[in-house]
Amino acid sequence: MKRVYLFCSAGMSTSMLASKMQKVATSHDLPIEVEAFPDGKIGQIVEERHPDVILLGPQVKHRYQEIAEKFASTKIPIAVIDQTTYGMMDGEKVLKTAIKMLKAAK
Numbered sequence: 271m272k273r274v275y276l277f278c279s280a281g282m283s284t285s286m287l288a289s290k291m292q293k294v295a296t297s298h299d300l301p302i303e304v305e306a307f308p309d310g311k312i313g314q315i316v317e318e319r320h321p322d323v324i325l326l327g328p329q330v331k332h333r334y335q336e337i338a339e340k341f342a343s344t345k346i347p348i349a350v351i352d353q354t355t356y357g358m359m360d361g362e363k364v365l366k367t368a369i370k371m372l373k374a375a376k
Contacts, residue, residue: 274368275315276306276351278327287351290361291368304365309333316341322375323368328353347371 274291276284284306295302307315309330315321324346326334331350338348349371355363 271301271303272322274304274323275321276325277309277312279329280308284327287359291365294362294365323371324348326350328356347375
């Protein structure tokens, strides 16, 4: 089971997107778990749950460099979700991005 975790300011809007992503993954029988969390818990989540991909909501893109540097040693792929795709809550497109990141990280 691969873990794709989304992080944003409070974890609220990303939970809607994560839910849509999970529905797409489930409908295609993909062994992927998608969840959303507030960005303040990223350290705890990485330590306890070991995500395979980290996606940041556009509202916390200013933290990308800091987060990428902090977790560089983990080799976890990290990206900011495209603002338009995020705004449209396009779970399928974001899931495809995450899958590409997983494949590139192998």
